[in-house]
Amino acid sequence: GAVVSQHPSRVICKSGTSVKIECRSLDFQATTMFWYRQFPKQSLMLMATSNEGSKATYEQGVEKDKFLINHASLTLSTLTVTSAHPEDSSFYICSARGLAAGTQETQYFGPGTRLLVL
Amino acid sequence: GEDVEQSLFLSVREGDSSVINCTYTDSSSTYLYWYKQEPGAGLQLLTYIFSNMDMKQDQRLTVLLNKKDKHLSLRIADTQTGDSAIYFCAEGQTGYSTLTFGKGTMLLVSP
Numbered sequence: 001g002a003v004v005s006q007h008p009s010r011v012i013c014k015s016g017t018s019v020k021i022e023c024r025s026l027d028f029q030a031t032t033m034f035w036y037r038q039f040p041k042q043s044l045m046l047m048a049t050s051n052e053g054s055k056a057t058y059e060q061g062v063e064k065d066k067f068l069i070n071h072a073s074l075t076l077s078t079l080t081v082t083s084a085h086p087e088d089s090s091f092y093i094c095s096a097r098g099l100a101a102g103t104q105e106t107q108y109f110g111p112g113t114r115l116l117v118l
Numbered sequence: 119g120e121d122v123e124q125s126l127f128l129s130v131r132e133g134d135s136s137v138i139n140c141t142y143t144d145s146s147s148t149y150l151y152w153y154k155q156e157p158g159a160g161l162q163l164l165t166y167i168f169s170n171m172d173m174k175q176d177q178r179l180t181v182l183l184n185k186k187d188k189h190l191s192l193r194i195a196d197t198q199t200g201d202s203a204i205y206f207c208a209e210g211q212t213g214y215s216t217l218t219f220g221k222g223t224m225l226l227v228s229p
Contacts, residue, residue: 006160034216043206043221044161093160105149107217109161 003027004096006110013084014118021079021113023094029074030096034107035067038091050077074099084117091115124207124220131228136194138223140207143188147209150183151217152192155204164192164205194225202227 003026013019023033032051036044050056050071058064066088068080077096081088091114095107121143130136142150148169153161167174167181167190174181180193194201204222 004160043219046216049216095161106151106163106166108163109153111160112158114158 002098002106002108004030004094004108004110006092006094006113008113009111010114010116012116012118015085016083018080018082019084019115021081021092021094021115023077023079023096023110025075025096025098025108028096028098028100028108030077031074031099032097033071033077034095034097035069035077035079036093036095038093038112044093047079081115084115086117089115089117122207122209122218122220124205124223126221127224127226129226129228130197132197132199134197136197136201136225136227138192138194138205138207138225140190140192140220141188142190142207142209142218144209144211144218145188146211147188148212149210150181150190151206151208151210152179152181153206153208153219155206155222157203161206197225197227199227199229201225 005024007022035047038044046059047062048056048058050069052071052074056069071077091112093112095109123141151166152164154164155161165176178195182191204224206222207220208217210217
């Protein structure tokens with residue numbers, strides 16, 4: 001149980017285009033989803049926290065207009081990287097925390113999406 | 119602010135025990151987690167411990183918590199080559215708060 005998927009797993013795009021990454025909780029309802037960015041050989045950097053049906057809370061230094069987050073249902077959150085540039089190339093990981101007992105107290109992570117902007 | 123520190127690298131031989139250490143600064147940390155990340159993959163929750171516990175054991179994994187020293191360790195018994203990965207320590211003030219992660223410890227298990 002408590003499986004989180006991400007799609008796509010890898011994406012290559014041209015500079016200036018937008019890319020959407022989906023995060024789904026497959027077997028539980030997620031009230032809260034988190035988006036992280038991970039640089040090579042480094043820890044995870046929390047970008048934003050999103051609660052279903054409300055606006056995301058962004059961490060300091062993360063541009064809201066560049067990284068658009070939508071959490072429209074209890075099983076789906078999306079991260080859209082708008083007007084992507086090579087410096088946005090990274091590994092993006094989402095996590096989800098659930099409603100039900102057993103899924104409330106931990107974050108369950110997706111497999112990550114590798115974004116390469118040329 | 120909160121800070122979580124881990125050693126960056128650990129190398130062991132197959133069959134030995136591995137001990138990965140973590141220290142944290144936030145005395146109000148209530149939940150302490152260990153995650154495993156294999157190359158190119160997301161994070162897999164291994165185990166977590168509440169701050170009112172000293173030890174938690176789950177098969178080959180043993181977590182020890184010294185709350186006074188704010189020190190957490192993960193022991194892996196009979197380490198296998200499949201255990202080679204990066205192990206992240208993380209803390210949260212509550213089960214509902216955001217997590218603060220350490221930089222991760224790369225565990226390399228040689229045959």
